[in-house]
Amino acid sequence: MDRTSAMETYVSVVEPGSFSAAAKRLKLGQPAVSKSIAQLEERLGVRLLLRSTRALTPTDAGRRFYEHARRAIEEADLAEHVARDASTGLSGVLRVSAAVTFAVAGKCCRCID
DSSP states (O other), rough: OOOHHHHHHHHHHTTTTOOHHHHHTOOOOOOHHHHHHHHHHHHTOOEEEEEEESSSEEEEHHHHHHHHHHHHHHHHHHHHHHHHHHHTTOSOOOOOOOGGGOTTTOOOOOOOH
8 A cells, every 4th residue: 555545544544443344434444444554654664553352543643643644634635626727727707808999899000090
């Protein structure tokens, strides 16, 4: 799993506080979500979540990682949105003000007496 996907998975786990809820949100199986978090913790070399039978709580490192990951995901989403908007081109009404001599129908400025 790539870095961005791992961050999105982690954020999806922390927000509801549940692997199952994150799995539903991401349309993945719960074991895949759990494995992704384990791989992320291994890659970072730090425990991000404290797991118990009743609760899932981020560690101090996990809370800090969550805040940065959430912002990074928001920035990536914004970058995609900006890129998509740039490709649509300009649209809307263009109003032009000009002297009456330029507004004579069917004649250019050289043809006006």
